[in-house]
Amino acid sequence: MPKPNKDQHLDWFDEFDPQEKLADVTPRIRHAPNVRPPRKRHPQHKPKKSPAQVAVEVAAAEEHQPYTYKASRHEAVWIDESLGPFHRMGYFDDILRIVKGGKEASVYQLKGNETTRTAYLAGKIYRPRMFRQLRNDVMYRQGRALLDSGGEVIHDERMGRAVQKKTEFGRQVMHTSWIEHEYMAMQKLYAAGADIPRPYALGGNAILMEYIGGDVIAAPALSTVSLTAGEARDLFQRSLSNIELMLSLGLVHGDFSAYNILYWEGRMWLIDFPQIVRPGDNRNAREIFDRDVVRICQYFETQGVDSNPQALADGLWHKYIREGLGKSELAALDPDSPADRALFYDNVND
Ligand SMILES: Nc1ncnc2c1ncn2[C@@H]1O[C@H](COP(=O)(O)OP(=O)(O)OP(=O)(O)O)[C@@H](O)[C@H]1O
């Protein structure tokens, strides 16, 4: 485990093994549908490099840092590999600062330009080790299709076996698949009007999205903000509408909490979707959904908003997820009621 100190993210980058990263980067960039891809040439896939080449690159990246943000030694290589292709393709003009560095992902504030027509962008880079940890949990993975770097479902048996055996190649496949799931969910949610940052592009182990915050301060997590009573009530309702919208689209966030909601000038944005699950595919979805609802209700309770999380979760689930009735529910149906009879035949014929 990394030692905690005030420059923790730099330690994590310094610990990082360049070979681990090089194996993971597949700089195939996918643009959001209504963002015109910049005209510069697509970077070619690079073959695996020797340790000597890596050492040369580390030194070169340290020396050549075209950005305002001055990264530590290994972080510079990491940034160059992950955000460099976007920069070279003209998506952004500069990296201004690190918004948040961590052992799973780091987020940078980028200076936008006319390609994206926005003052800033947020660039989220995943570290490969994230995919060996927590969220790679079997509970979330259950029923999930493997996606390739084009967002297509992988049917290749060899890849499936590699994932099961957790070979290095299998890990790369999983890594790509997780980011693909996050990006596709973001596209779907944004298009449906959910309160999330607009996704701009996906490539390798990085996602470009709308930056939330001001010129020098990024939006804080809701968990760190003190809300007025009115704001708390509004944001609670907003959180529930987002949970409901997600469920209506067949999605459950899976890590919904005040830590994954950004707050800026009275509004909220949900972030952080790699562990998203689909009730249609994942048999743990109900449990994960209940946990999301309970967690958010508990947070708002600390802000003075009372609720009944179990009743809310039950109500939403039954509204959107069609499940067969249980034995006792079937027994309680009235055979003289046409509606109940229809429900009965509907269930026994499933
Ligand atoms: N679009 C954005 N605009 C501004 N800041 C952002 C944006 N996305 C993420 N951040 C910042 O980066 C942090 C981490 O992002 P995110 O929650 O997506 O990653 P994570 O892997 O869960 O990291 P952590 O475990 O540190 O929460 C957020 O708490 C927030 O401070």
Ligand SMILES: [Mg+2]
């Ligand atoms: Mg998070």
